[in-house]
Amino acid sequence: MEKSEKTAGGKIFPAEGFCGWYFKCQAPAGSVALIPAAHAGGGSLQLITDEGSWNVPFAPKQCAVSVARPRAVLGQNIFCEKELRLGVDEPGLRAAGEVRFGPLSPPAYDVMGPFCAVPFMQCRHRVASMAHSLSGRMEVNGRVFDFDGGRGYIEGDRGRSFPAGYLWTQCLFEGGSLMLAVADVPLGPAAFRGVIALVRLNGREWRLTSYLGARVTALGGGGATVRQGSLCLTARRLGGPGRPLRAPAAGVMERTVRENLACPAFYRLTKGSRVLLEWTAENASFEYEYP
Numbered sequence: 001m002e003k004s005e006k007t008a009g010g011k012i013f014p015a016e017g018f019c020g021w022y023f024k025c026q027a028p029a030g031s032v033a034l035i036p037a038a039h040a041g042g043g044s045l046q047l048i049t050d051e052g053s054w055n056v057p058f059a060p061k062q063c064a065v066s067v068a069r070p071r072a073v074l075g076q077n078i079f080c081e082k083e084l085r086l087g088v089d090e091p092g093l094r095a096a097g098e099v100r101f102g103p104l105s106p107p108a109y110d111v112m113g114p115f116c117a118v119p120f121m122q123c124r125h126r127v128a129s130m131a132h133s134l135s136g137r138m139e140v141n142g143r144v145f146d147f148d149g150g151r152g153y154i155e156g157d158r159g160r161s162f163p164a165g166y167l168w169t170q171c172l173f174e175g176g177s178l179m180l181a182v183a184d185v186p187l188g189p190a191a192f193r194g195v196i197a198l199v200r201l202n203g204r205e206w207r208l209t210s211y212l213g214a215r216v217t218a219l220g221g222g223g224a225t226v227r228q229g230s231l232c233l234t235a236r237r238l239g240g241p242g243r244p245l246r247a248p249a250a251g252v253m254e255r256t257v258r259e260n261l262a263c264p265a266f267y268r269l270t271k272g273s274r275v276l277l278e279w280t281a282e283n284a285s286f287e288y289e290y291p
Contacts, residue, residue, distance in 0.1 A: 020039070085097075094141055163184050163186075167180070195209055195214040215227060
């Protein structure tokens with residue numbers, strides 16, 4: 001646990017860092033992502049749809065976020081492994097509802113691999129569920145999202161700052177789920193371009209990561225190509241840059257990044273000459289924070 005963290009009952013209140021979870025709920029009628037987080041100065045709940053994004057601040061006494069599991073309480077908003085319960089009535093945002101989760105589907109082992117034991121990492125990433133079933137409803141500013149039969153995804157980050165440059169994408173598709181993160185990672189006086197990619201396809205997990213030898217062979221134009229031995233993964237955003245979100249810089253949520261929650265994107269995974277996945281999604285999530 002980071003030295004700047006003070007805990008109470010397994011919850012975290014970072015003094016100089018941040019800890020947050022990303023809950024994505026997707027259905028044919030639309031998608032919603034919610035990001036409960038604790039950080040310097042208190043906490044916040046960010047909500048994003050294809051129509052907009054909102055940020056609701058909370059005082060320190062109103063928020064608690066778990067480091068180890070996807071659990072958070074921000075006022076009367078509750079998030080855990082089994083469900084989320086939402087109740088927000090603020091200027092510009094009225095959101096309420098309850099969405100229940102089926103059994104979570106975590107990766108085979110920690111996505112950080114041996115890097116989870118490296119001290120002083122700028123940001124640590126965790127995937128809690130590659131895909132799970134959903135049921136329930138949510139209303140956001142009068143728009144009703146019916147998640148019965150939908151699918152969800154959960155991941156988390158903690159540390160001090162997001163990388164200066166990074167690409168992140170996530171896609172739920174028929175028969176599986178995909179996530180890819182490429183980031184410029186400072187490590188002491190040096191830096192390297194790190195890769196984390198997980199593809200869950202028809203019950204099998206494909207993993208491309210820096211600690212397994214993955215490297216970025218192409219980056220630009222809203223996309224990247226990653227190679228690891230005979231495996232090759234390409235992800236390319238086909239939609240625009242998306243909605244503004246707050247991101248941490250030295251523990252303070254003062255940086256603005258942009259996420260497209262549900263945009264067209266192209267994915268291709270090959271092993272040698274064999275095509276494992278080739279898919280143009282209409283509702284992929286994508287962040288691209290490179291020039």
